[in-house]
Amino acid sequence: MTASRGNDDVGTATRILDVAERLVQDRGFNGFSYADIAAELHITKAALHYHFSGKADLGAALITRYASRFADALAEVDADPGEARDKLAGYADLYLQVLRARKMCLCGMLAAEYQTLPQPMQDAVIQFFDRNETWLEGVLEQGRQDGSLQFAGSARDTARMIVGGLEGAMLVARPYGDIARFQAAAANLLAGLAPASTARSPA
16 A cells, blocks of 8 residues: 555656646746646645645756756767767757757756746756756867867857757747747757868868
């Protein structure tokens, strides 16, 4: 009986996180309340507080889960034996998959509300982007060494440019409902990192 109750608790917590994540990606963190989640799941607000004592705790759990999934996705990209530029294309494709699902990057949405978030959530958002930039920095250094990438300045600054460019491209594509806008922006961003010999069109 205890084990079954434990499984039920885990299942309810997961469903709460699923609904909350979708609401954040659709409305932003400040655009929904516990009442919205309770109504959608047909549970009481007391049940929500049982699993997540406050909205700040829920938000922190959302970021932790999202960052973990993103880290797993990056590990899959890393497992590909291709060149660094292939890994960058795989990274951009992670954003494209989110957009195709008619969603936004969770931490990108939260970044837009950064000043209104509780401190633990602010810290977690920064950690998410820091980890992404660190991963990209490694890929860029690899590309510079194997000759598949070319860029001016530091790998760190270029990594920041990539994150900012992809997050911005998602936001701009959203109101148009036009995935092609994002794809074009991402393709141009990555093309700018290709060595001159491969970036030029054949004569």
